[in-house]
Amino acid sequence: MPDVDEVVHERLRRQAAEPGRSVEAEVRALLDVFGSWVVPLDERAAHATAHVLATATSVGRVMGTAEAQIAGIALGAGSALATRNARDFAGVGGLRLINPLESSS
Structure with a gap:
């Protein structure tokens, strides 16, 4: 179960290696697909x-x-x-x- 900060961190890490990619759009797309698997720190x-x-x-x-x-x-x-x-x-x-x-x- 990834949490949102892990997903965002991975995308930011990749963005540093691949300038020009939209992290926010990619994270939103990932959450649209896998959002039900993301569990909050409640x-x-x-x-x-x-x-x-x-x-x-x-x-x-x-x-x-x-x-x-x-x-x-x-x-x-x-x-x-x-x-x-x-x-x-x-x-x-x-x-x-x-x-x-x-x-x-």
Whole structure:
């Protein structure tokens, strides 16, 4: 589940490499197609984020706010998190991880 800032950031990164492209139009087009997959950082996700950060701190683990928010959004929505970077989310209680590059056999 990407969030809007991830989509915008990726488009801005690409725009720097490809001047002349309209980031806003591309992001809007992506959201028109994938908007139902974008999950907000709502109150439930914020509470889950706080729990993730508190738990990480209690076991002496350093976790970035962005990673905690991503985990909190997935936990708050009751969804699995698809990521190629499972290492950053390992140990987050209750978070189901999916690596889209690994076979599910």
